[in-house]
Amino acid sequence: MEQFLHELWIARWPLAQGLLLTVEISVASITCGTIIGLFGGIGLTYGKWFLRWPIRVLVDCIRGIPVLVLILASFYLLTFAGINLTAIESGLLALSIFCGAHMGEIIRGALQSIPPGQIDAARAIGLTFPRILAYVLLPQAMRQIMPVWINTGAELVKASTLLSVIGTGELLFRTQEIIGRNFMTLEFYGLCGILYFLVNSMIERFGKFAGQRFALQ
Amino acid sequence: MAYSFRFGVIEANLDNFLQGLLLGLALAFAAILIGTLIGLLCAFATTAKSRAPSRLVGIYVSAIRNTPLLVIVLFVYFALPQLGIRLGKLESFIFSLAIYSGAYLTEVFRAGLAGVPKGVVDAGRAIGLNGLQRALYVIMPIMWRNCLPALGTTFISLFKDTSLAAVIAVPELTYQARKLNTETFRVAEAWATASLLYLSTCLLIAAGLRQLERRFPKF
Numbered sequence: 001m002e003q004f005l006h007e008l009w010i011a012r013w014p015l016a017q018g019l020l021l022t023v024e025i026s027v028a029s030i031t032c033g034t035i036i037g038l039f040g041g042i043g044l045t046y047g048k049w050f051l052r053w054p055i056r057v058l059v060d061c062i063r064g065i066p067v068l069v070l071i072l073a074s075f076y077l078l079t080f081a082g083i084n085l086t087a088i089e090s091g092l093l094a095l096s097i098f099c100g101a102h103m104g105e106i107i108r109g110a111l112q113s114i115p116p117g118q119i120d121a122a123r124a125i126g127l128t129f130p131r132i133l134a135y136v137l138l139p140q141a142m143r144q145i146m147p148v149w150i151n152t153g154a155e156l157v158k159a160s161t162l163l164s165v166i167g168t169g170e171l172l173f174r175t176q177e178i179i180g181r182n183f184m185t186l187e188f189y190g191l192c193g194i195l196y197f198l199v200n201s202m203i204e205r206f207g208k209f210a211g212q213r214f215a216l217q
Numbered sequence: 218m219a220y221s222f223r224f225g226v227i228e229a230n231l232d233n234f235l236q237g238l239l240l241g242l243a244l245a246f247a248a249i250l251i252g253t254l255i256g257l258l259c260a261f262a263t264t265a266k267s268r269a270p271s272r273l274v275g276i277y278v279s280a281i282r283n284t285p286l287l288v289i290v291l292f293v294y295f296a297l298p299q300l301g302i303r304l305g306k307l308e309s310f311i312f313s314l315a316i317y318s319g320a321y322l323t324e325v326f327r328a329g330l331a332g333v334p335k336g337v338v339d340a341g342r343a344i345g346l347n348g349l350q351r352a353l354y355v356i357m358p359i360m361w362r363n364c365l366p367a368l369g370t371t372f373i374s375l376f377k378d379t380s381l382a383a384v385i386a387v388p389e390l391t392y393q394a395r396k397l398n399t400e401t402f403r404v405a406e407a408w409a410t411a412s413l414l415y416l417s418t419c420l421l422i423a424a425g426l427r428q429l430e431r432r433f434p435k436f
Binding site for chain 1: 287288297380408419
């Protein structure tokens with residue numbers, strides 16, 4: 001135990017940096033993913049067939065491929081296409097695309113549950129489609145997806161561990177580095193798991209709170 | 218940059234890819250079998266009169282759901298040997314995936330149990346079935362049907378999660394793609410083939426499940 005505390009004290013900064021990077025990656029990818037998902041969801045719900053079909057195919061394809069394959073593919077493929085991204089950037093790209101596909105489906109579901117009469121009513125008072133989206137549809141849809149959206153955040157924190165495979169210095173990678181030095185696998189993998197658990201249960205708690213706070217009556 | 222596609226390498230290694238795919242399916246299948254047992258036990262435990270079992274199940278479910286699968290896999294493979302529990306690559310991955318899926322399936326079965334009409338259970342009691350008989354012959358058949366769609370999506374996502382086995386060098390599909398990538402530098406071909414195989418398998422399973430759901434109409 002004393003040795004573990006000693007090693008932990010030595011490893012405090014790498015662990016803190018890793019945790020910070022994990023949070024940063026998760027926040028960045030959920031932000032980009034939500035923006036992609038917003039466009040995707042709107043396209044899926046209200047787009048004409050030539051817009052809807054390609055998005056449908058793309059979303060289904062991304063959802064049918066494991067995240068790890070997406071991450072490895074974006075890491076190795078982009079270099080060959082002449083685009084040089086760092087490991088973090090290509091990981092972020094893969095996570096954003098993954099998150100975007102899932103958010104697209106979630107947002108489509110929320111938009112479709114809004115009664116179509118509201119669009120007719122908004123048209124009747126002379127709103128253009130962008131305004132209908134901004135003032136009528138999105139405020140309701142956003143409230144509805146709030147709990148799911150926060151859960152997606154926890155999902156992304158978990159998915160960000162996969163970036164350790166391509167050598168991004170997030171929490172799991174830092175843990176592996178530390179274990180490579182002191183061989184205390186049990187203690188440090190355990191600690192790593194507990195840290196992830198704490199972060200995710202905080203997000204889960206917050207999601208429950210937000211679900212009650214923003215629920216539509 | 219000029220990159221000319223050469224699928225000859227893929228053709229030569231197609232056997233490896235297909236074996237990897239089958240191994241992934243087998244891993245997912247083994248995991249969902251054990252996970253179903255865990256899930257059933259936990260879900261029925263929560264229906265017990267005393268509070269203790271359902272609290273324990275609650276801890277298990279939230280602990281697993283809030284921990285990344287990769288951390289569980291690495292913990293089971295690298296850390297458990299320190300406690301004297303030594304498992305092979307395949308066994309340890311199946312074990313990790315099984316306890317992981319067990320937590321999700323507990324939730325699935327709990328929802329399925331909640332969907333069993335109370336009157337049917339009372340009817341079972343009225344014709345003199347004991348607790349075990351009611352569970353086996355009355356509750357479970359209805360519960361299975363309720364859970365079928367969720368079980369199917371869980372299986373698909375477990376199949377996708379078998380890609381993590383590549384990290385502990387289990388020779389499944391992702392591992393094969395990565396190997397081909399580093400050995401031959403046919404980057405685009407390797408990842409396109411792996412993605413296509415994953416995608417088509419998932420679509421096939423989903424289509425099969427839809428057929429199954431049609432075969433067994435809802436209660």
